[in-house]
Amino acid sequence: MLTINDLTMIKTKTLYLVLITIFFMKPFAGIAQEVNELNEVSATITNKSGDGLKDVLIQASNSKNTTLTNENGVFRLKIQEEDILIISRLGYEESVIYIDNGSLENETIVLKQFGVIQPEEAINISLGNLPFERITGSVERITGDELSDFPTAFVQEALAGRLSGLTSNYNDALPTAEGFGNSIRRQGAGQILVDGVPVTNIVLTPAEVDDVVIAKDYGSSFMFGTLGAPGAIIVNSKHGLPGGRSIKFKSRTGVRTPTFLPNVMNAQDYAKNYNTALVNDGFAPIYSQNDINDYTTGENPVRNPNNNYYDDLVDGVSTYSHVTGDFSGGNKNVQYFSHLGFYNTNGIESVGDGRKLTRLRLNNNVQIKFSEKGAVNLGIGGSFNKRKEPALNANSAFNTMYNYPANALPYKINDTIYGRTPEYGTNLLVGLAHGSIIEDERRDAFARIGLDLDLSELTKGLTFKALVGMYTLNILSKRRDPRVNMAEPVFTLNNDGSYTTTFRNYTRGNNENDWVRAGDRVDRSQFINANLHYNRDFSDDHKVIADVIFSNQEITGSQLVQNTIFRNLGLRVNYLLKQKYVLEGKLMNSPIRQLSQDERSKINYDAGFAWLMHKENFFAGTSWLNFLKLRANFGVQSRPVSQxxxxxxxxxxxxxxxxxxxxxxxxxxxxxxxFTASGDIRTPKQEYLSIGVDFQMANSKINGQLNYFNIRNYDQIGFFNGFYAILPSNFSPLVNKGDTRFRGIDGSISYNNKIGNLSYKFGVNAMYGESYATEFDYINYPAGEEQRNITGNKGGRILGLEADGIFQNDTEVANAIPQLFGEVKPGDIRYKDFNNDGVIDEKDIHEIGNAPRFSYGVNYMMQYKNWSFSVHGDGVLGGDYVETLHWNRGTNNYTKEIANSWPVSNSLPKLTTLSNSNNYRNSSFWLKNAGYFNVRSIMVAYSLPQAFLKNIGVKDFSFSAASKNPFVISSNKDRYMPSRNKGYLEHPVLKAFELGIQVTF
Structure with a gap:
């Protein structure tokens, strides 16, 4: 019998087939042209600095002729009366020029270089376009071609270190379920849109992306409503260009290996040190010298196992491959772009079938101009993912490898029975190679249709845009649970010194288990947006852009308690006065359905200002300044709430x-x-002040921005423990209480130049931010202990005790100031009396450090003749963290560093098997430098000369070699600093080395 999920899958497959058929049967009438007499045109191609560009490829669509510019950037080409020129060069955005009368309008063509400010360029923000010079907020843009030099299949990973105010991290480093997080000014990712449709995750690859725009404040993200309060990541996928067809194939193959794995003790070293810990605690050692000898010789592997989990179970190498094909083209009326990608990867475990993931990715766009006044754009795509892996999660597996001592249990007792013990419940060999298996199929699909209408016949400057989109996610899972024979070995000592092995807790296995259905998931998201856009120049001194925007998004899913609806109705007016003063106002109603009707009717607001200072008379004639915009905006916006x-x-x-x-x-x-009746709950809100400048200098060679921001999140809804003291029952309500602030500066600067055949760009971006809690459910300490208060102080402070070395003997302990954190013995940490009251207790807790507040990114790209090179990295300066990996290990494994515990050295306190509240607490003893610089990617590529390729019908043929996460520079040599616990308590982050080839026809 067919289930609802089965029917859903059938409908999804049918939808795919129908829509894909439509896309591959696009009408391209009119592409063919009659052969006319050819005209010769000539022009000079430069960058914005005026430098002539050599070896720029120019292709005439209709005449089929191609040519290259000479060393001065000059080209000559024969074209038809009606033709289309497609101009491309590495490091620059592809340009299209229409020929209507057999000649060029301009003798100089300026190509857009990556990262160079274009003041009049329209930027896609807030569900509409605005020229860059009229945006009152902070925005940064990066093209998909720039992101493509990062060896990854994920856009969010490629954004790491590339834009100011945007921080990136690895949420999950599992090869079969990699997850990346981006945060804008530490407020979260905010609204994420792909081609105008809201999504929760960016599933595009860099090869599919036209550009990514980061909208960092209300001057650019306000019109997205509550979800846009933290900012917005706006992703626009590639679309076809007029002028014939383009076919691009790219293949990348590589290997990945862990960035860091723990350096743990073998069984004999663990036994020796554990015996030491027992003696320190006043207990007798449990490992005899014979045990230690057997661990060393391996003579009794069942009774005295000496497992090396990383050598035994981890191959250390994961292979992957990524193949993509892009197909694009069109004419003036119809353009199309289709992307097909296949991605395959494996896990790094060396036993069993391992972890495997395959992904097929589809993305299709088409734009159709059906009249001079109207156009539609269509999109369809999605991905098919198939995953197979052990049910033992990879994070859990590596956590077990780190925590289990080498002598925890034998993998196998004999050929048919696997080992178990009461203390250690996971046999890793069983879990990874002989235990439960999960297979799932993840199928996500999207479809959208947009309509653009020119309504200037009704009112001059009036246009209308609408977009309807849907996203669906289906996950079908099945599980197989085979069981093996398991038992706990018991060893009885015989008179002759040998041992007899018996079993207890014996469980007979069963390999006949069938696959069973597990945890299917269905998610749906539907979106509609309409924008009535008015753009009118009343004179050179008075120009107005206005937008009335409506959007509605509804999210349903099998894992949601209730449907989620985000609805926005907003008005934006942007006024340009005398070509240099911009005034902007916005109003928005973003009702939160969980709140009362009065709260749902409230209006949010934002006001912005921009001053184009480079147009003022006092800058007239200055050759060093090309563009300077001072801007500011202030607003209040609703924040979303939990269900x-x-x-x-x-x-x-x-x-x-x-x-x-x-x-x-x-x-x-x-x-x-x-969760009480919502009539008493106010809308949580965010207040945003942003002031900044955008600048371009030195003949467009220097570009950048600098921003100050002050963000207040108040009326936050939460469940606060402090209310228990005043309530007569166990029930506690949700209330508006949280009030926090985050303020700081961010900015970026880049320098690009051309010296002969060498072109290069160097960029740096950075952010410094401080947080505060002005009202929250924190304890307020009395006079004399104000230093412990969280409220009113900077966030990110590390509170603890000031350490003063380690007690060396009983005399030092007896003569020291009393420490009230349990019995103190030699080998324990000594603390300073911060408040000088003659005793060391919790009143001596104070600020001993702070989390990093300064983050930065560094990017370098260069091109020399046909060679290109790039390196990208990010990091933090200053700051601290508390190292807890060496806190009381109990019966868990020891890293080799623990062998240096007191009295061998004073780098670690004495070993113990007991909880020690004196040693294992926040103190300066455990404080480590959190600073690091992570080299995210390095790539070198070589392109065959265009002079050779243009004669064989190939536009580009290039080879590349790249590395991802090759090394980290920090004072912590055994840690992956951006994600310190990965490799220890979680699956390690992987570094990659790959080779690639790309060909374009």
Whole structure:
């Protein structure tokens, strides 16, 4: 019998087939042209600095002729009366020029260089376009071609270190489920849009991307409503260009290996040090010298195993391949772009079938101009992912490898029985090679249709744009649970010194298990946007752009408690006075359905200003300044809230949930939260002030921006523990209490230049930010302990005790100031009396360090003749973190560094098997420098000369070699500093080395 999920999958497949058929049956009537007499044209191609560009490829679509510019940037080409020129060069955006009368309008053609400000260029922000010079907020843009020099299949990873105010991290480093997070000014990713449609994740590859725009404040993100409060990441996929067809194939193959893995003790070293820990605690050692000898010789591998998990179970190398094909072209009326990609990767475990992921990616765009007044754009695509891996999660597997000592248990007792012990419940060999297996198929699809209408016949300057889109995600999972024979070995010592092995807790296995269905998932997102756009120049001194915007997004899913709806209705007016003063105002209603009707009707606002200073008379005649814009904006916007109901209260306890009325329905155990009637809850809000400058100098060679921002999040909704003291029952309501601030500066600067055949660009971006909690559910300490307060102080402070070395003997302990954190013995940490009250206790806790506040990125790209090279990296300066990896290990494994514990050296306190509240707490003893610089990617490429390629019908043929995460510069030699626990408590981040080839026809 067909289930609902089966029917859903059938419908999804049918939708794919129908829409893909439509895309590959596009009408391209009119592409063919009659052969006319050819005209010769000539022009000079330069960059914005005026430098002539050599070896620029110029292709005439209709005449089919091609040529290259000479060393001065000059070209001559024979074209038809009606023709289209396509101009391309590495490091510059592709340009299209229409020929209508057999001649060029201008004798000089300026190509757009990556990262150079174009004041009049329209930027796609806030569901509409604005010229860069009229945007009152901070925006940065990067092209997909720039991102393509990062060896990755994920756009979000390629953004690392590339734009100011944007920080990137690895949420999950699993090869079969990689996840990356981007945060704008540490407020989260905000609204993410792909071709105008909201998404929760960017599934595009860099090869599919035209550009990515980061909208960092209300001057550029306000019109996205509540989701745009933290900022927005706007991704526009590639579209076809007029002028014939282009076919590009790219293949990349590589290997990945862990950036860092722990250096842990073998069984004999662990036994020796564990014995030491027992003696330190006043207990007798449990490992005899014979045990230690057997660990060394390996004579009794069942009774005395000496496992090296990383050598035994981790191959250390994961292979992957990524093949893409891009097909684009069109004419003046129809343009199309189609992307097909195949991605395959494996895990790094060396036993069993391993982890495997295959992905097929489709993306198709078409733009059709059906009249002089109207056009439609269509999009369809998605991905098919198939994953197979052990049910033992890769993070859990590596956590186990780090924590289990080498003698925890034998992998196998004999050929048919695997080992187990009460203390260590996971046999890694079973979990990775002989245990449960998960297979799932993830199928996500999107479809969109947009309409652009010119309504100037009704009112001059009036246009209308609408976009309807949908996204669907289906995950079908199945699981197989084979079982092996497992038992706990018991060893009885015989009179002759040998041992007899018996079993207890024996479990007989079963390999006959069938696949069973597991946890299917269905998500849907529907989106509609309409924009009535008015752009009118009343005179050179008075220009107006106005937008009325409506958008509605509804999200449904099998994992949601309730449907989520985001609806926005907004007005934006942008006024340019005398070509140099911009005034902008915005109003927005973004109702939050969980709140009361009064709250849902409230209006958010933003006001912005920009001053184009380079146009003022006092800068007239200055050759060093090309562009200078001073801008500012201030606004208040609603913030989204977590799920809860209006008419019903939601109770939860220990992870369970029930619905009902207070006093009539409850859940057992734990503290119970009550989501009270929302009439008493105000809308959470964000207040944003941003001031900045955009500049271009030195004949367009220097470009950049500098920003100050002050962000306040207030009326935050939460469940606050402090209310327990004043409530007569176990029930506690949601209330508006949180009030936090984050302020700082960010900016970027780049320098590009051309010296002979060498072109290069060097860029640096950075952000410094400080957070504050002005109201929250934190303890307020009395006079004399104000240093412990979180409220009113800078965020990110590390509070703890000031260490003063390690006690060396009983005399030092007896003569020291009393420390009230348990019994103190030689080998324990000594602390300073911060408040000089003659005793060391919690009142001596104070600020001992702070988390990093300064982050930065460095990017360098160069081209010399047919060679190109790039390197990108990011990092943080200053700041600290508390190293907890060496805190009481109990019976867990030891890293080799623990062998240096006191009294061998004073780098670590004495070993112990017990909890030690004196040593294992925040203190300066454990404080480490958090600074690092991570080289994210290095790539070198060579392109065959255009003079050779243009004669064989090939536009580009290039080879590349690249590395991802090759090394980290920091004072912590054994840690991947951007994600310190990965490799220890989680799957390690992988570094990659790959070779690639690309050919374009």
């Amino acid at each position: 809860f109901f209006i008419s019903e209260n939601l109770y939860g306890g220990l992870g369970s949930g029930q619905f009902g009325i207070n006093g009539k329905t409850s859940s057992g155990g734990g503290n119970i939260r009550v």
